[in-house]
Amino acid sequence: MTWSLFFVQALNGLQYGVLLFLLAAGLTLVFGIMNFVNLAHGSFYMLGAYLGAAAYSASGSFVLAGVAAVTGALVIGVAIERTTLIAFYARDHLYQVLATVGLILFFNEIARILWGSSAIYMRAPQAFTGAISLMGILYPSYRFLVIAVGLAVAVGLYVLIHHTRIGMLTRAGATNLRLVSVLGINIRLLNTALFGLGAALAGLAGLMAAPILAVQPGMGDNIIVTVLVVIVVGGIGSIRGAFFGALIVGLVDTIGRVYLPILLSHVTERDSADAAGSALASMLIYLFMAVVLAVRPQGLFPMPR
């Protein structure tokens, strides 16, 4: 258990964390500002991955794949928001959950019809197929690209939220939406813009995940549960919370998965340590969320109210 190994594992956690952040940013805005529970957020992630993979195999350009994934998810997100979700804003959360679960099933089936039920695979862009030696440990260069894109988006969102008019409205909306609308701001338009932004970021996350994971129907269903953990830990409605929450969850999950079995092997036999360690590691982020909820129910980095 050397420090260089720990550093590389922390890098793995960071990479997972920024991927979660791309998803959490949109979800937390929609949840925190529009007070809308959108479980179908994972579908935009899946669609981004599919559109990106399709564009990449057709054009061979990763940039074009990015354009396809982001604009595709944006357009679909805005269309769904305008046509379907708008009818559920005034309703109770239960209706929103039911409607968006329906959307998950709908999009999974669409993906199955268009691309088939078996997974499709996207290659990493040519320049990022190799590995870099980091203190004697080989590390895939594509993962650095994921980290770089995630951090760039974080900086971009920081500027957007804190230094632009739409960001000011967003922050104001998170604090008191009704007051903002009374001041003559078109809340409907703001909602649509936020929803579209969230969907576009989810599409980008899907594209970045595609060369690492398999692109398949339902790929967004599992990750959205982890993303919900992220926004609960970080504080609902807060981009800063989504960012730090995602990094914490990414690190806790990765480091826990690797080091728990090793730690347990000091106290118990190896076979049971392996079994108990990996079982405990998959529970770790939920245990962490439970602790956060007990100690700071508003999340670690809540919006100031």
Added chain:
Amino acid sequence: MKSLYAAFTLSLAIILTNSVSAQQTVKIGFVGTFSGSGASFGEDMYDAFMLPIERNGGKLGGVPVEVIRKDSQFKPEVANQVTDELLDRENVSIVAGVTFSNEMMAIYQKVIGRGVYIIGSNASPSQLAGAQCSPLYFNTNAQNDQRAEAAGKYMMEKGYKRVYTMAPNYQAGKDYLAGFKRYYKLPLAGEVYTSLSQLDFQAELTQMTAAKPDAVYAFYPGGLGVQFIRQWRQAGLAGAIPLITGSTVDLLTLPALKEDAIGVVHFAPWGPDLDNPQNKRFVSEFDAKHKRLPSEYAASAYDSALLLDSAITRVKGNLGDKPAFTAALKAADFQSVKGKFKFNHNHMPIQDFYVFEVVKDGNKDRYTHKTVTVAMADAIDAYQADCPMK
């Protein structure tokens, strides 16, 4: 009362099959997973099973056969339901195929209880090779863990001293590792079980690299394998550490893996380049008809059709005499695509296991397995001692 009912249905089934036997159409129910994530397995099996039948003008052993294809959807309850249809409505005398173990376990007792044969060519649960073996059940595949046993023996003989193992944390993963350790006797440099729902193995690969093993044995079937191999290559490990796998780079995943899988080592009782006339014919006919290389699941299904052909010939189409038909099947009087092939007393094959390496298929834009050597000759499964049949 239950046994009386069973005896009654059994005798009724015998009377029924007797009355329709002798040159009448033999009905075969082919149960396979044809939809969902396991669909490619079922399709490959069915396409290969139909090849000898179509070549013989719809006959096996000179008798016209009717194959009724049923989709079990990778769900035991659906397998159960379609088997009911095959037994009650279609009155089949043979159930063939069966893709996954949980499907086989769901239908086994019911089919055997009705006096109907199961000629399985893929799913091969260990219980059915052991204590629950039956005169009515034959399987042309192998026990899953035999592939791992062959790998363990090969890696022991190759002299690898620091082997690191990786597998998903579920029953098949543990079975493979148990089979591997039956023949690989040295202590492992590391043994990692990843969560079955886990898709990203980077953290475990980092941990593995730090342990500096001289070879890795990994079991990641289907889509998991595609992700594992791609991440392996992205991490720069291809060529750096020998990767020995079980059911990870089969011919169903190679079209997705392409050059990422080059050099990865694989174990199976069959490969497309095995040098025997039956195999050459099988591979070229399959390729010509379906425009792809057959997988080992296809090879076993093809063998199961040849097995039926030989047995039906022996009994001259009279499937009613069960002891005679069982003996005819047991004789396995056909040229298998695997080369050597005979049945053990538990009706599981005694066959060779080979070491394969992934290579480019000549100048075609696809990838295949190249035979390296025999890993284990005349391999016998670990469960046969529990089977009371002689």
